[in-house]
Amino acid sequence: MKLAMDGSEATEQQARDFRDQAAAVIDEVGKLIVGQRDVVRDTVVCLIAGGNVLIEGVPGLGKTELVRALGRAIDLRFSRIQFTPDLMPADITGTNVVVDGADGQRTFRFEPGPVFANLVLADEINRATPKTQAALLEAMQERQVSVAREVYLLDPPFFVMATQNPIEMEGTYPLPEAQVDRFMFKLVVDYPTAGELTEILDRTTGAAQPEVARVATGDDLLAMGAFARRVAIAPHVGSYVVDLVKSTHPEDPTAHELTRQYVRYGCSPRAAQAMVLAAKVYAMLDGRYNVGFDDIRAAARPAMRHRLLLNFEAEADAVRTDQILDAILMSTRRAGD
Amino acid sequence: MGIELTPRIARGIAWPAFRGTAYGPDALEQRLLPLARRWQRYRTLQEAPRVLTVGVGLALVLVIAMAVAGLPRVMVALAASVAAVPLVVLAARALVAPPPLAAALAYDRRMAMFERLSTAVAGSRADSQVRELQRRDALQALAGVDAASAFPYRAPRGDLGVLALAAVVLAAAVLAATTDVLPRVGGGATTSALAESLGAEADGATPALADPAVLAQIDQIRAAMAELERQRDPEAAPAALAAEAAGEALRRTAEGRRLGRALDSGDFQAAAGEARELGEQISGMNSTRMDELADGLREAAERAEGLDEGLADQLRAAADALEGGQLADARSALEQLAQEIETVGSTVQADSGLEAQLDQLARQLAEAEAAAADGLPGTEGDSPGDAAAAAAAAGATEGSAEGSVGSQGGGDSVASGQALEGTLETLAPEQRLNVDGQLEIVEIAPTENGSELIERPVLELGPGGSSGYEASAGRRGYAVGRPDVARNVPLDMLPMMDRYFAAP
Numbered sequence: 001m002k003l004a005m006d007g008s009e010a011t012e013q014q015a016r017d018f019r020d021q022a023a024a025v026i027d028e029v030g031k032l033i034v035g036q037r038d039v040v041r042d043t044v045v046c047l048i049a050g051g052n053v054l055i056e057g058v059p060g061l062g063k064t065e066l067v068r069a070l071g072r073a074i075d076l077r078f079s080r081i082q083f084t085p086d087l088m089p090a091d092i093t094g095t096n097v098v099v100d101g102a103d104g105q106r107t108f109r110f111e112p113g114p115v116f117a118n119l120v121l122a123d124e125i126n127r128a129t130p131k132t133q134a135a136l137l138e139a140m141q142e143r144q145v146s147v148a149r150e151v152y153l154l155d156p157p158f159f160v161m162a163t164q165n166p167i168e169m170e171g172t173y174p175l176p177e178a179q180v181d182r183f184m185f186k187l188v189v190d191y192p193t194a195g196e197l198t199e200i201l202d203r204t205t206g207a208a209q210p211e212v213a214r215v216a217t218g219d220d221l222l223a224m225g226a227f228a229r230r231v232a233i234a235p236h237v238g239s240y241v242v243d244l245v246k247s248t249h250p251e252d253p254t255a256h257e258l259t260r261q262y263v264r265y266g267c268s269p270r271a272a273q274a275m276v277l278a279a280k281v282y283a284m285l286d287g288r289y290n291v292g293f294d295d296i297r298a299a300a301r302p303a304m305r306h307r308l309l310l311n312f313e314a315e316a317d318a319v320r321t322d323q324i325l326d327a328i329l330m331s332t333r334r335a336g337d
Numbered sequence: 338m339g340i341e342l343t344p345r346i347a348r349g350i351a352w353p354a355f356r357g358t359a360y361g362p363d364a365l366e367q368r369l370l371p372l373a374r375r376w377q378r379y380r381t382l383q384e385a386p387r388v389l390t391v392g393v394g395l396a397l398v399l400v401i402a403m404a405v406a407g408l409p410r411v412m413v414a415l416a417a418s419v420a421a422v423p424l425v426v427l428a429a430r431a432l433v434a435p436p437p438l439a440a441a442l443a444y445d446r447r448m449a450m451f452e453r454l455s456t457a458v459a460g461s462r463a464d465s466q467v468r469e470l471q472r473r474d475a476l477q478a479l480a481g482v483d484a485a486s487a488f489p490y491r492a493p494r495g496d497l498g499v500l501a502l503a504a505v506v507l508a509a510a511v512l513a514a515t516t517d518v519l520p521r522v523g524g525g526a527t528t529s530a531l532a533e534s535l536g537a538e539a540d541g542a543t544p545a546l547a548d549p550a551v552l553a554q555i556d557q558i559r560a561a562m563a564e565l566e567r568q569r570d571p572e573a574a575p576a577a578l579a580a581e582a583a584g585e586a587l588r589r590t591a592e593g594r595r596l597g598r599a600l601d602s603g604d605f606q607a608a609a610g611e612a613r614e615l616g617e618q619i620s621g622m623n624s625t626r627m628d629e630l631a632d633g634l635r636e637a638a639e640r641a642e643g644l645d646e647g648l649a650d651q652l653r654a655a656a657d658a659l660e661g662g663q664l665a666d667a668r669s670a671l672e673q674l675a676q677e678i679e680t681v682g683s684t685v686q687a688d689s690g691l692e693a694q695l696d697q698l699a700r701q702l703a704e705a706e707a708a709a710a711d712g713l714p715g716t717e718g719d720s721p722g723d724a725a726a727a728a729a730a731a732g733a734t735e736g737s738a739e740g741s742v743g744s745q746g747g748g749d750s751v752a753s754g755q756a757l758e759g760t761l762e763t764l765a766p767e768q769r770l771n772v773d774g775q776l777e778i779v780e781i782a783p784t785e786n787g788s789e790l791i792e793r794p795v796l797e798l799g800p801g802g803s804s805g806y807e808a809s810a811g812r813r814g815y816a817v818g819r820p821d822v823a824r825n826v827p828l829d830m831l832p833m834m835d836r837y838f839a840a841p
Contacts, residue, residue, distance in 0.1 A: 012470055232461035232463035232468060235461075286451070288474060290456035292445075292452040335438075335455070336439065336455070
């Protein structure tokens with residue numbers, strides 16, 4: 001019993017450290033990013049949960065700055081890849097180069113690309129061709145890179161934080177479904193409010209520039225992620241996640257009416273995983289050891305919006321995924337309703 | 338933290354409290370159980386007005402349906418008790434502890450506890466340390482729960498208003514259906530219900546209040562009237578008209594004037610005597626007078642034709658006989674005419690008696706209905722007695738072939754009709770014959786005061802009217818006979834009747 005109590009106290013201490021470090025990271029990022037509190041929080045949640053993040057917004061809203069700030073607040077190897085139409089896969093993964101050996105022999109040596117980092121910023125990812133976009137697939141899911149029959153493991157932690165412009169813009173290539181599904185969250189950055197805009201002007205046009213301190217390490221992130229997975233989730237909360245995902249499947253009998261009308265493909269199991277993992281981090285940030293319905297609901301939109309593929313009718317009717325998700329969240333019953 | 342994690346039984350919560358529930362004895366469930374009971378009572382209270390309103394609605398429909406169907410008022414009142422059934426169900430439900438998970442979810446939702454309680458109750462696959470921390474967290478949250486503010490005992494006002502309205506409507510419907518304080522449901526229903534209470538047709542002339550005594554009295558009167566109506570001879574009225582018409586024709590002749598007057602005035606006894614007198618006088622008539630009388634009789638026969646064929650035939654036969662010139666035949670025909678006139682007279686007179694009784698009963702009925710409408714008790718008991726007497730008299734006039742009619746004595750006596758065994762010779766002096774030789778009698782209870790002797794005008798045997806056969810029955814009873822007593826009573830009873838009606 002004594003040992004058990006010590007274990008509980010240690011666990012409780014871990015939980016306190018979790019909250020403190022996560023709050024510190026959010027605060028440090030908040031020094032550079034004005035407003036966008038939900039985006040900052042959700043980005044940190046993804047990092048803790050070990051997921052990749054796709055951030056969408058028109059140019060100039062601070063998407064890149066957000067990721068750069070995270071790279072500074074957390075002691076991680078950071079690399080930035082600016083995606084362009086002429087970017088090649090090898091420009092991302094790296095390639096074998098011929099080197100002259102000391103003995104005069106020429107051999108191939110693998111030169112790692114920018115993907116070999118802890119935090120990779122894939123800036124404007126949808127400006128590269130699908131072939132180049134696909135170069136990130138293996139790294140994002142399996143945390144490894146295959147080049148010339150050789151497999152190179154990526155050092156943990158590994159996160160890809162991609163930014164993209166709305167696909168309606170010129171010179172963009174929509175991400176293939178398989179790659180989109182590998183992003184844990186898709187976050188949408190909106191325009192700042194008037195007050196936030198004023199604050200941005202004050203911070204960025206003055207003489208003093210805010211400094212972001214390192215408040216966490218990669219190991220801290222890994223530990224936090226491991227701890228978050230221990231958070232309890234009751235069966236009825238888990239059932240709610242399942243119900244939400246099933247509601248996005250057009251062929252499912254429990255599918256929402258809007259799903260049947262406008263959705264071509266529903267969410268994959270990765271959406272459910274993403275929701276539960278993110279919800280566990282939300283619960284820890286809130287000082288709880290259990291996942292609540294509200295945690296799931298908070299994670300539902302960013303976890304499902306990019307996994308919901310709409311049909312032509314939806315495009316014709318100008319229906320957005322968030323509208324369908326709102327309807328699903330509104331109608332899906334929770335235990336106790 | 339100050340929270341006891343070790344499972345134990347709290348003071349005041351004994352084991353039996355858990356036996357009927359899914360709640361265990363550990364700290365979390367001990368704390369949750371009373372909260373769960375409160376939530377159960379709260380939600381029962383929330384649903385109660387709607388459920389009760391449904392019950393009241395059902396009861397209302399039932400009450401209206403039963404009232405319209407004319408079922409007894411007691412059953413209608415019992416139907417209203419259907420509204421109490423949901424009350425019993427709700428009360429029973431309020432006493433049952435809900436499932437722990439349901440209660441935990443309810444408090445999670447109401448107190449914004451982010452499923453702390455329900456996760457602790459439902460369990461999870463988390464490791465033991467996290468589960469323990471989570472349970473501790475849930476207990477801490479539970480300690481801060483103020484159940485009274487979370488689930489106050491307050492029913493929705495709107496629902497309460499609807500329930501109150503429904504209850505008022507139900508009460509009004511029950512009042513209308515079971516009493517006459519309010520108009521009964523629907524105009525038709527009002528009339529039919531009143532008619533039902535009075536046993537009368539829905540003619541609108543019925544009282545609003547239904548005093549049982551008055552209703553019984555009215556029923557009795559109506560029964561007596563129905564019986565009298567049944568016993569009236571349908572040929573009596575045409576026979577009277579025939580006699581009147583024949584009398585008019587005969588009054589125009591010199592020889593038949595007296596016969597005609599007698600017939601015209603309805604004095605059939607005198608008319609029969611005049612017919613016989615004519616039979617004796619025809620031997621002194623010349624042919625002209627006989628022809629004149631024959632013409633008068635023929636015209637009288639023609640006028641009576643279609644009204645009373647028997648009388649018309651006898652008149653025509655007498656006319657033929659006179660025209661034939663055979664004195665014996667003419668005398669015989671006039672004698673038969675006299676007998677026929679007597680028969681007609683008996684029929685008409687008997688019917689007149691019934692008609693008089695019906696008139697009297699109709700007046701009594703009107704008085705009783707007026708008394709019922711005013712909510713007054715019935716008149717001093719003489720009316721039912723009279724009605725019964727009339728009914729008995731109806732039996733008396735029916736004659737021996739009709740059988741007996743039960744009877745009661747006057748309202749001031751406790752007499753009652755009863756069938757006797759044995760012979761009429763065994764009747765006690767206090768008893769008298771009720772009807773027509775069918776061995777049914779009416780027992781007359783003697784009154785304390787001789788001055789209370791009441792005349793029973795149509796009672797049983799005895800002569801009608803004040804003239805003729807007056808007789809006393811028993812020591813203080815008083816009966817008035819009728820002149821047709823001989824016709825209504827078998828002849829072999831007459832000696833006993835003479836003795837019976839003789840003064841003591």
